[in-house]
Amino acid sequence: MTAPSPSTAAPLSAGPLFAAVDIGGTKIAGALVDSTGALAHRVQLPTPAQRPGAEVLAVVHRVLDRLAAAPAWGAVTAVGIGSAGPVDLARGTVSPVNIPGWRGFPLTAGVAAHPAMGARPVALAGDGVAMAAAEHWLGAARGTDNALCLVVSTGVGAGLVLDGAVRPGPSGNAGHLGHITVDLDGEPCPCGSRGCLEGIASGTAIARRALAGGWRPAGDDRSARAVAEDALAGHPVALAAFDRAAQALAAGIAATAALVDLRRVVIGGGVATAGPVLFEPLARHLDRYAALPYVRGPEVRRAELGTDAGLIGAAALCR
Numbered sequence: 600m601t602a603p604s605p606s607t608a609a610p611l612s613a614g615p616l617f618a619a620v621d622i623g624g625t626k627i628a629g630a631l632v633d634s635t636g637a638l639a640h641r642v643q644l645p646t647p648a649q650r651p652g653a654e655v656l657a658v659v660h661r662v663l664d665r666l667a668a669a670p671a672w673g674a675v676t677a678v679g680i681g682s683a684g685p686v687d688l689a690r691g692t693v694s695p696v697n698i699p700g701w702r703g704f705p706l707t708a709g710v711a712a713h714p715a716m717g718a719r720p721v722a723l724a725g726d727g728v729a730m731a732a733a734e735h736w737l738g739a740a741r742g743t744d745n746a747l748c749l750v751v752s753t754g755v756g757a758g759l760v761l762d763g764a765v766r767p768g769p770s771g772n773a774g775h776l777g778h779i780t781v782d783l784d785g786e787p788c789p790c791g792s793r794g795c796l797e798g799i800a801s802g803t804a805i806a807r808r809a810l811a812g813g814w815r816p817a818g819d820d821r822s823a824r825a826v827a828e829d830a831l832a833g834h835p836v837a838l839a840a841f842d843r844a845a846q847a848l849a850a851g852i853a854a855t856a857a858l859v860d861l862r863r864v865v866i867g868g869g870v871a872t873a874g875p876v877l878f879e880p881l882a883r884h885l886d887r888y889a890a891l892p893y894v895r896g897p898e899v900r901r902a903e904l905g906t907d908a909g910l911i912g913a914a915a916l917c918r
């Protein structure tokens with residue numbers, strides 16, 4: 600995992616470059632990316648997530664200003680954007696749950712309108728699809744033609760690699776595993792459905808379940824990270840919260856494997872850093888739910904690209 604660094608100028612290989620922008624609820628990152636996936640001229644600015652949509656776009660433009668000021672900008676052939684979703688590829692719009700000022704926001708057109716863009720094409724993807732594209736190109740899904748790549752953090756996002764290619768679907772949201780129902784009569788979900796995977800397996804859900812079960816953190820951190828620390832130390836309520844999340848993930852993964860015939864599952868995001876307290880029960884529950892011979896035993900791996908997956912994935916969209 601590489602920590603984001605401010606505007607470094609790592610050497611890029613000769614040849615075409617891509618400009619990559621990764622938009623999330625807390626930060627908007629950018630970099631120039633070469634055909635080997637090397638990143639240079641990194642820039643990162645905070646997302647003014649609670650401000651009007653035009654102000655959020657202005658920050659995206661500031662990121663592009665910095666990239667366009669790099670001498671290598673002339674070699675940039677396309678711009679890729681990975682954004683928190685949902686996205687609508689047909690319209691070029693995004694509606695990130697955690698950026699309320701963007702609802703059906705015309706992000707593709709807004710990026711294309713930047714004065715340095717010229718005629719460069721703009722490729723858009725949701726963050727789960729971008730992560731899948733990155734892990735398939737250079738990370739833990741490399742070398743396999745059929746993979747599900749998940750990001751388990753405050754939410755649960757995912758993307759699919761099928762028959763050798765990332766498959767975003769017509770809207771760009773295919774593989775959005777966080778909002779499949781794994782509990783038929785479960786809790787209502789903000790998406791409008793109920794019993795969604797995200798409502799059980801996200802970091803937010805893990806912390807909520809642990810607290811409801813009587814777990815209390817030693818310090819001020821009441822997040823899934825603190826639950827994970829106590830689970831590693833053997834705290835039964837903390838372990839149970841991770842076990843329940845792993846069970847929901849296993850049900851979702853098994854359903855996906857039955858549907859599209861997976862060979863590999865890649866899991867990233869903050870919750871995956873919990874390590875064995877997530878992956879051990881996940882393997883156990885997968886053994887129960889993934890029963891048919893062709894569904895059994897998909898290889899489960901930790902994601903390899905960390906926080907760079909968004910930028911690398913945005914560039915991968917341009918290839």
Ligand SMILES: [Zn+2]
Binds near residue numbers: 778788792797
């Ligand atoms: Zn939902």
